[in-house]
Amino acid sequence: MSALPLLARLTPVRLLLAIAGGLLLWLSFPDHDLAVAAIGGVVLISVAMWDVRPRLGALLGLLAGFACFVPTLSWSGIYVGAVPWFALATFESLYVALMGAVLVWAQRPLIRRGHALAAALLVPVLWVLQELVRGTVPYGGFPWARIAFSQADSPLSRWAAIGGAPLITVSVALVAVPVVLLIVTRRLPKVALTLAVLVGLGSWAVPVPTSGDSSARVGLVQGNVPSPGLDFNAERRAVLDNHVTGTTELAAKHRDLDLVIWPENASDIDPLRNPDAAAQVARAVEAVDAPLIVGAILDEPAPAVSNASLLYRPGGDEPERYVKQHPVPFAEYVPHRDFYRLFSDKVDLVRVGFAKGDEPVAFRIEGDDGAFSAIPTICFEVAYDGLMREAVRNAEDEDRPSLLVVQTNNATFGYTAESTQQYAISRIRAIEHGRSVAHVSTVGVSGFINPDGTSTPTTELFTAAQPVDEVVLRSGLTVSDRMGPWVEWVCGFLLIGAGASRVGTRLAGRLGSRRPSTPQTEDVTTGA
CATH class of the missing domain: 1.10.1760 (Arp2/3 complex 21 kDa subunit ARPC3)
Incomplete structure (x- = not known):
């Protein structure tokens, strides 16, 4: 007993x-x-x-x-x-x-x-x-x-x-x-x-670790949205303009940046197909005179769309891209839509499904302190162990130090703990992979995380901000990565x-x- x-x-x-x-x-x-x-x-x-x-x-x-x-x-x-x-x-x-x-x-x-x-x-x-x-x-x-x-x-x-x-x-x-x-x-x-x-x-x-192989000066642009909620989808041009404005303000204060990062959904107007959106992005790249990672929605492959990170370089041609590998069910696509509609018609808010990316990507960035890799991750992908581990291992094959990039859009969750919960996950990932993390949101919270999980001060929710930091860059795999x-x-x-x-x-x-x-x-x- x-x-x-x-x-x-x-x-x-x-x-x-x-x-x-x-x-x-x-x-x-x-x-x-x-x-x-x-x-x-x-x-x-x-x-x-x-x-x-x-x-x-x-x-x-x-x-x-x-x-x-x-x-x-x-x-x-x-x-x-x-x-x-x-x-x-x-x-x-x-x-x-x-x-x-x-x-x-x-x-x-x-x-x-x-x-x-x-x-x-x-x-x-x-x-x-x-x-x-x-x-x-x-x-x-x-x-x-x-x-x-x-x-x-x-x-x-x-x-x-x-x-x-x-x-x-x-x-x-x-x-x-x-x-x-x-x-x-x-x-x-x-x-x-x-x-x-x-x-x-x-x-x-x-x-x-607290130190690394080199460092890079990185800027984040939290452009903000006109209002919290689902309406940001109907105000796509305003959101894009906010991030262009934030980038020009960043450029006015800092001219020595190695990399600038926009969040997920910063350009929901496809900049590869819409000349006006392309011109706005080009304006931002010219202003900051540094590589720019843009969170964008691409109208491909039809009839689906893609949630992508696009790397633009000053004077460059077609941007390099990473497409989100793990679209979120019921948010970015609806499996078995007819069945789930029996429980809620909210499934029809997702009108177009998102395609799935094929593989991780490591963007090569030429910094003042040497070349490094920026490893893009989009939104909820940061919560998936295997996906993050594969991305770090893939970047390590490039034989240069790297930085984890988490681009997210928290506008649809209002003034809730979703943003801080996600930021806490990024802090765990920094320790797990021994990498700094640049975590940027459309509306907050955004900030820089050191390889030991400590963080710079984060931005406020629904406030335009352009934080900058000298980020530690590291190479090598942790025990967790290897095993x-x-x-x-x-x-x-x-x-x-x-x-x-x-x-x-x-x-x-x-x-x-x-x-x-x-x-x-x-x-x-x-x-x-």
Whole structure:
């Protein structure tokens, strides 16, 4: 029998613990930024699920997920209404429900045999695998609000250099394990405590760079939009003009820039086909006299369009391009439109689908301190581990230092935490790949992130701004880059091992119960 206090074993109390745990996870993300609350969230959810049946574990996971995702993803319904927002939050919660069912299924035999430590150590394993599945399926997944992305200001973020975002999630959950065991068994195993201390203190020993091979002077243009919301699509020329104006203002203050970057959707008028838009971009390039990366929408391949980063050079010809490889389902294209229209007609707001880019690109920039690569990433792509890793590896093949560029458009999310949540993801990516990040938005927040995850002051929302910084440029691959998704592989093998152990134990029990008892033999010496 579990040493969990009687009150805590009651189902209503477990439900409240799961909800409270989900709320603590929400508080760990921007704009609340209480990184330590993530540990408390994992503790409460794990205690709620301790020694229950899979069906109840799934319900507890669903409630915990709902308590976390409804407030964390509230930005998703700011202009399109509650139905898409709650649909997304509910769908994301189903993954936590699945995690709960699998976790308690694997834990319960260990708990019943007195192996509480082994049962508790399955918690970080299942959190990582839940986030892996949630960020993969369906339609490429939606890896937002992962525990790792709440830890940008925590020392645990440094583990990203070794194992990426998954290792940060493992670290948070491992720190929670001794607290879970203390509550459910009223004992504190030395092994669990030692692991937690090693994870916490060991993070300071993880090397994260602050210097690099060279540097470049980079300017960002946050042009702003006429008004928050979806109407920016109807004011495309005004948005383009804002970014041209911002670039000329930047040029008036700085004449020694190596690179200037506009955000996603800075030119929703195709500058490759519209002569007026092309002239405006050319005017900006001439004013700043430096390479300019423009976020643009291209009217190709028909009937689709492309979300692209275009590199214009002073006096250059046709711009080089990168096309977004991971268009966002239900925002940039609608899969199975007829089916989803049954639930909401908001799917028809996406009238034209976006094509998918083929490969990562590394733009070569000739800076005053030598050549370097600018690696473009567009909007939500920054949340995808594999896509970011492939882009950095591809740039490393060019044998020059590089800079990560994140271009985004947050105008459709208003004055919400979406912008700061995304910026926190960029900070984790800087540590994971040992690269500076130039993060620029149409409306904010924009800023420069150093390879150790620290940041320059960010811009305000819905304010025109032109920040400039001397950016550290680095080459080389981190351990995380070299080893890839090793954390997820290890967690997968551990879960398979736990599952095999449970299945083997049950089979052995069934075979033992079917074995006929040995008949009692007569003692021939006594005639008994």
